[in-house]
Amino acid sequence: MEEVADPETSPHVVTIYVSADFPEAGSLLKVRYHSDAAPTWSQNEWLLDDELDAMIDDSLTTVDTEERYAKYRELQDYIMDLCPSLFLYDQVEKHAYQADYVDWYTANGEVIPLMGLNFFAAKIGVTGP
Structure with missing residues (x-):
């Protein structure tokens, strides 16, 4: 955890098991890919992507379920295009x-x-x- 707290000491590859705080995709996206998570164990990529942050924050404040899910789909596409993680296996x-x-x-x-x-x-x- 100490190593990933600084971009200068973060390893090139780490295994991360992160889970949402509640059964909602936005919670997982926030703790995994938002810039707020960069100096924590849950994001070794150091994305620091203002556009991604804005998309996550916007989706989390969207009350209409279908509209929020549509935003989550856009977020997933955006993240997959960035390819910041290797999704190698399921537990x-x-x-x-x-x-x-x-x-x-x-x-x-x-x-x-x-x-x-x-x-x-x-x-x-x-x-x-």
């Missing part, structure tokens, strides 16, 4: 749970495709044994 996880009294949305086929959010507690039901 595969296996989990056991008690289906008799736990209603786990992920096991029922509803997936939030952001790392770590398959355990979003507000969406897990417990009915008792």
Whole structure:
């Protein structure tokens, strides 16, 4: 973490597992690619891209869901055109749970495709044994 806090000491390649603070793509984009994240462990690329920052900030303040999602799609295209990261693999996880009294949305086929959010507690039901 100390090395990536300065562009002069940041390694050329690092592995970064970053997750959104809540199940919303904008949260992940902010902590991963916004200039505010540059001196942190979550962004070793040091993008410092004013246009990208403005796009992220604008999308996060867009209340209309469909309009916000459209902005996220534009952001994804912009980021992929920059090619700041190598998306080399997905982390595969296996989990056991008690289906008799736990209603786990992920096991029922509803997936939030952001790392770590398959355990979003507000969406897990417990009915008792």
